[in-house]
Amino acid sequence: MLQAAEEIAKSLGEDAVTYDNDVLEHHGHSEWSTSNSPGRAVAVVYPKSTEDVSAIARICHRRNVPMVPFGAGSSVEGNFSQPHSGICIDFSFMDQIVAFHPDDMDVVVQPGVNWMDLNKRIASSGLFAPMDPSPTATVGGMVSTNCSGTNAFRYGTMKDWVLNLTVVLADGSVIKTRRRPRKTSAGYNLTGLFVGAEGTLGMVTEATLKLAPIPQDTSVAVVSFPSIHAAAAAATTLIRSGIPLAALEIMDEQQMAILNAHGSATVRKRHWAEQPTLFLKFSGTTAAVQSDAARTAALIQQSVGDSGSSTFHVAGSRQEEADLWAARKESLFTMTSTRPAGYEMWSTDVAVPVSRLAEMIAWSQAECGKLGIFSSVIGHVGDGNFHVAMIYDPRDAVQKAAVAGCVHRMMGKALELEGTVSGEHAIGIGKKDCLRDELGEETIGVMRALKRAVDPKGVMNPGKVFD
Amino acid sequence: MLQAAEEIAKSLGEDAVTYDNDVLEHHGHSEWSTSNSPGRAVAVVYPKSTEDVSAIARICHRRNVPMVPFGAGSSVEGNFSQPHSGICIDFSFMDQIVAFHPDDMDVVVQPGVNWMDLNKRIASSGLFAPMDPSPTATVGGMVSTNCSGTNAFRYGTMKDWVLNLTVVLADGSVIKTRRRPRKTSAGYNLTGLFVGAEGTLGMVTEATLKLAPIPQDTSVAVVSFPSIHAAAAAATTLIRSGIPLAALEIMDEQQMAILNAHGSATVRKRHWAEQPTLFLKFSGTTAAVQSDAARTAALIQQSVGDSGSSTFHVAGSRQEEADLWAARKESLFTMTSTRPAGYEMWSTDVAVPVSRLAEMIAWSQAECGKLGIFSSVIGHVGDGNFHVAMIYDPRDAVQKAAVAGCVHRMMGKALELEGTVSGEHAIGIGKKDCLRDELGEETIGVMRALKRAVDPKGVMNPGKVFD
Known part of the structure; x- marks a missing residue:
């Protein structure tokens, strides 16, 4: 792995690679996340272009080294954890607006672009990108988790706003999923497959996003x-x-x-x-x-x-x-800033058909209430999607296990009500078991076959979504 | 292939299989379609359930017999042609509404349900399925071509209205792509992959469709x-x-x-x-x-x-x-009913970014005008998508070649303007070359790899989308 990092440094320049422990720690652990793995990447690398990313992939692929893409680090299910170590690819320096087409109501961006920043920069055109996840989120991560937020009731989720993607595959080859028209029925919907794949099928290096008119x-x-x-x-x-x-x-x-x-x-x-x-x-x-x-x-x-x-x-x-x-x-x-020192927040989300929402929320409130710790329900009720946040003391193993157990039961209840174990946070390492419960082994088997088809060596963000 | 048909008759009953020449002809050729192949299936089979479809697939898969799903036969790019013969699976008898959930604003249907019929049957609930392709179209085909129509400007395309699919894969295994909540970020978006795959990845045997409120x-x-x-x-x-x-x-x-x-x-x-x-x-x-x-x-x-x-x-x-x-x-x-006897209509469609639309339409009008035959432009201008229809004499080989050449140049022009060779008719056998021009060999290569992953024998609707 270190040899891969050295080879990347030779190819991209010494500045593009760091082994700094603080940086590795920041890229391998998140206090926002409910799931973290003890593994850490051996290096963080900073590409500046699709070509850089392709070079990184070619090197890692040849050496069978895991690649873990990293955006803003705001995901909450361990989506950028490095359980198998490897190289972490940070897209901070790929933060450019490549092309803005106001007449076509679309914008071509690199994955490191922050959505709030994007919306500020294009506001004078009367257009905006409607997805509103965490304020810090960047487009690459938003694509990879199929994010949404409060605007989803009106505007749908991220998959509805991506026109095309440029993707670097595991072996370094580069594809563009489709062109720029707002509508197409030409060939398989690869765009829709890479959206929400959590970087396990390839790395997004450019995205064309549909934009909506800012309401009057x-x-x-x-x-x-x-x-x-x-x-x-x-x-x-x-x-x-x-x-x-x-x-x-x-x-x-x-x-x-x-x-x-x-x-x-x-x-x-x-x-x-x-x-x-x-x-x-x-x-x-x-x-x-x-x-x-x-x-x-x-x-x-x-x-x-x-x-x-x-x-x-x-x-x-x-x-x-x-x-x-x-x-x-x-x-x-508000919640995280007011929690006692040393306490952490476990934030999870489920979505159910709207008619089951009242039952699901009431059940969650009652179950969490039994734990004797602070918990609350916040959510996107219009989509049948809500979050439960619990503030707990991670040093108290019994309490932590109780919280985990409660979340697990909550997932079971969501499935009983024909729901999903993740409305907008994706699966990461935290909900792999739940996904199997949700979809069954045969459906996961198809996902696994697709993954193998584009990443036979299993080097793209390994250990995520399913095993 | 005939042995496969006989085995299917044994499994599903004699009534479920026909070798009638008129039926085979009707299922193998369409005068609506711009592309037809001379091949014909050896038999048409009529499943009544997912289990029937699974049995058919197991038999055909074991015997390496091509399977070609057939809905209403209203597609126009030879999407249900049988260039490699095989068994044609007609979903006419799978036309039931399985479950209607007005409170969740969704409906579970079999693939043979006609969309206009569906909308009539659920109208009293104040809900409707907003896609409006050909009046005869059925849900299975609508899913498989990622259809749309005049409502796409407001409501998007078929992929935006399918919550989940039950799919029978090439080997007869059955998967459900996801559950019923309106929103999810759990695992790969298999639903989005099967929508628009033109039956080359599997056969849709049940679909849960989102519904919209009928406007006041x-x-x-x-x-x-x-x-x-x-x-x-x-x-x-x-x-x-x-x-x-x-x-x-x-x-x-x-x-x-x-x-x-x-x-x-x-x-x-x-x-x-x-x-x-x-x-x-x-x-x-x-x-x-x-x-x-x-x-x-x-x-x-x-x-x-x-x-x-x-x-x-x-x-x-x-x-x-x-x-x-x-x-x-x-x-x-109107156009087809007024054409001279023996004449056919070539109807094609492209979509371009909206800012290029005027140029694309003007170019198409001028090019088609040179042919000296009737041609017209009709379209979904809000999506940058339009159709050109040309009325020509198929017995006149020179004229037919001129029309085909014009369509080919039109595809080239659409690509030059960053467009797509198919806005809503899909690829079928008619536009495979154009798709390669649109996306390039590497992107098609990924589609091919995905296809191989779920259909290694290549028995699902072979010869469509790409070779």
Whole structure:
């Protein structure tokens, strides 16, 4: 492995390779992640072009050395862990916008581009890339985990926004999955196969992303409910209504209590009802936003019924709109910044058919509640997808095992309800067993056959997704 | 091959197999298709269940007999041709709705379900499956060609509406690609790989489709322009505006002239301006429809400028709305029903980035015009996708060769403009060379490797997509 690193240094230059322990540690372990492996890469390398990545792959392939691509390090299932050591490929220096085609509503970017930065740079065109995962995420990782976020209810997931990919395969060969038109039925959908493959089939070195027009106007509303069931039922009604909500999110009473106790990094202090709360975003023309908000309020009233006591509050100003949304968007950071020293957060996600959501959330709340530690539900209720976050003491082996057991049971419950063990975090090393439970050995067998077809030596991000 | 058919008859019953020449001919040749092969299957078999399909595959696989799945026979690139003979599997008897989940907005269907029939049967729920290819198309074929139609501008293509598939692989093993939640990032996107694979990777025996809420209200407008350039430019402006049009279609002056000369099957006679015309559909709340139509009219006026003479006409009644849309939707039938006896229609499609659309359409019009035969442009301009239809005499070898040459040059032009050789008809046997030109040998090589991984004997719909 070290010889491979030395050969890469010879090919790309000494600056392109580091053996620094702190760097290796940073690239091999994440405190955001629920799953980490003790393995570490022997070196981190920094390509600057597709050609560099191809050279790295040719060297590693010849020497049977594992390659682990690394984006922003914000994934949470050990997706960039190095259980088999190898070479870690960091795409930080491939952070250029290659071509911007506003008339075609697409942009060609390198994998190291951060999505928020991209959106800032193209904002004057009236266009944006709609996926909104972790603020630090970069395009390569977003592609590899098929990420989404709060905008998925309106805009779908990452796979819906990638037009084509340039991919370096395990042996260093370079392919482009397709061209630039918004629509095609020409040949196999390779783009869709590499999206969500977690770097196990190849390394993305360029991506053409579809862009959406920035809506003319937006608004945000919050609605609190007497129970999580009432909140989920109202969400189902809204989904069925066809009102084109921009986002439909949930935070439970625990999470709302955190807001009252600690506020948020950028949000002005306000008193929140400590009840299950829906966060709604509206977007479109000003008239549509107003009409959608009014229809939404009426439907919620109807859903809750006479006995209900939901409160529907629409932001009265741009500042309040930003505040309300930040309260949702920053909830993960609020939690981590307020946890006791030495404690870690276990954040997991599942998705179920929408009709099973209320049952799934209630079950998760009850199960996690039994642990006697802080836990909360936050999520993309519009997609039937939500996160459970638990704050635990990793030095307490019993507690850690209890958390892991709870997560495992939660996965089982999601599957019982025809759901998935990962709505948007992917599988990594953390959920391989769960994936087998979800899909069965024959389906995994097909995935394995596809993997072998493009990476017969098994050197691309080994040990991830399935064994 | 005959032994395989006999073995299938033994396993499924005599009724499930036919050797009738008329049936074989109907399943091996299509006058709708631009590509037909002289080969014919030795038998057509009619499974009734996934188990039947699995039994067929096990028998054919053991005997190395090609399997060619057959849906409605409405594909146009020879996608169900049998160049290597074999067994044709007709899914007509697998036409059941397996489960309808209105609360989850999805439906589980067998591949023989017709999409219009499906939409009629679930209409009372307020939901619909939004893809609208040929009226005769069935779900299996729609999945296999990654079909779309006029609704793609708003709703995307088939791949965006398939939640999971049950697939019988070449050796008879059965997999389910994933479960039912609307969102997942668990494992490889097998669903997306089988969609658009044209039956070369396996046979779809069940599909779970996402459904959309039927819009509260709709309207249709037609706008005629002095030139195809002006029409395409206005279309680009509309796409960029973010107005959520339900459809954005184009018909050129030739096609409009056909309407005046022959009318349409269901459309009342009216006088159409024989100019390039955009057909627009609006949908949403009544207020949104009105506001979108008004904004659209203003934007078109702005796009055409002072010198322009576009006419914007919104349907004044439900009847007129239906008439206007039928004129677009039935244009292909209008053309085929009015062609001279013995003549055939060559219908091809390309898609290019939207900014190249005006150039592509103008080029195609000019090239086809040189042939001295009837040709017209119809298309999904909102997606940068359009069809050229040419009416020619297949008995005239010189004319036929000229048409084929023109189509070939058109593919070359589309590629020069970063487009695709197939927006929605897929590759079949007709466009294999073009696909290689589009993607290159290395990308095709990856497709070939994937195919080999799941069908090492090459018995699933052989000779399609690539060689």
